[in-house]
Each structure stands twice: as structure tokens, then as C-alpha cells.
Amino acid sequence: DADVTQTPRNRITKTGKRIMLECSQTKGHDRMYWYRQDPGLGLQLIYYSFDVKDINKGEISDGYSVSRQAQAKFSLSLESAIPNQTALYFCATSDSGWTGELFFGEGSRLTVL
């Protein structure tokens, strides 16, 4: 089984719908992240959490919210999806903040029509 698991892997939805992307990890890391990747671009940080009680906005948090349900679970929500949120979303974990390696899930491809 993968160390970082994202569900769903693919989702097509309509404008205005609420969407939740879920991430769970078995690595025992405290730090979890949500990134967004658009075609031909690098990754942009949406939200990050350094422990269950710590939630921080990243570069592009508008239109998104997160919940850290447990050390192992970090979910990303789009309250009212819009077409320009069509992208590939990645969850990642680390045990050493910004100076160490990130471990990524396989991604959740979201299409908003």
C-alpha cells in the first residue's frame, strides 16, 4: 500500500458543487501539505499543517479550505468549485519542514465543468 493515499484519484464535477479531496498517510509524519499543479507549471502550495492543531494558508488558499482530522488525515475542500480550479492536486508529507524531503501521493485530478 502507498504511504500517502489520495482519494478520489479522478473527479469530474460541475460549477458550484462542493468537493472534498482526502489524504491519508502511514508514514507517521506530523507535517502535511496540499499542492496544486496546472499543466506545464510547477507546484503551488494551497495549505499546510505542521500538526493536528496547526493549519496555515499557502500561496493560493482562496476558494479552498482544509481539515486536519488526525495526524494521518488531511482533507482539502472546495466549497463552491469553479472551472479554474481544474487541476491536479497533490498531498504531501514530511518529517522535517521546509528543509527536508517531501513524500507525495499519486494525485487527484479534478475537472470542474
Next chain:
Amino acid sequence: SQQGEEDPQALSIQEGENATMNCSYKTSINNLQWYRQNSGRGLVHLILIRSNEREKHSGRLRVTLDTSKKSSSLLITASRAADTASYFCATGRQGAQKLVFGQGTRLTINP
């Protein structure tokens, strides 16, 4: 603005040749990392080089870091078809609260 900028954006070579990708960044860093992404998949960490290091090796990978020029290079020797992927550099700075990724180099290895 992006901290890391990869060059070239795309690279196509024959199997067996060496592939070199470059990354430039703008501010001081604690470390620079390289990741690989196969099409539509998650990123996989390849190597991390710290600001006080100049060169690191891992198998067929060689990474150099020149902090005076704010640049890094990733060399893949004896390329294989399985090396076809996008390669991203990412820079980490203490206190910056984020790891910043470049736009990536898309590498194609032709058989």
C-alpha cells in the same frame, strides 16, 4: 514569483546519452532538492543538496550547486527510456515557510 527556474523546459535525447538540466534561483537557500514526476503521477524525491555542499551523487545522478551563481544542475548519465519524466527543482529556506518548486524540465529519452 517562482524561486526556481529550470532550463531547458524540454529536452529530448537518445538512450545512452547524458542529460543535463539546470535550475536557477533568486534568494539564499538552505537546500535544493530535485524531484521526478512521471506523467500524471506523484513527485518522487531524487536528491537533496545543502547550501554548504557543492556536489552529490546518487547512482546515475549527479547534482551540483553553485551558491555564488544561485544555480544547480542535475546530470543523468547513461540515460534509459525509464528516465522519461519531468524533473523539478525545489528550494527550501529556513523561515520562508514553503518549499518552492520550479516549472520543471520535461525529459524524453528516445530508444
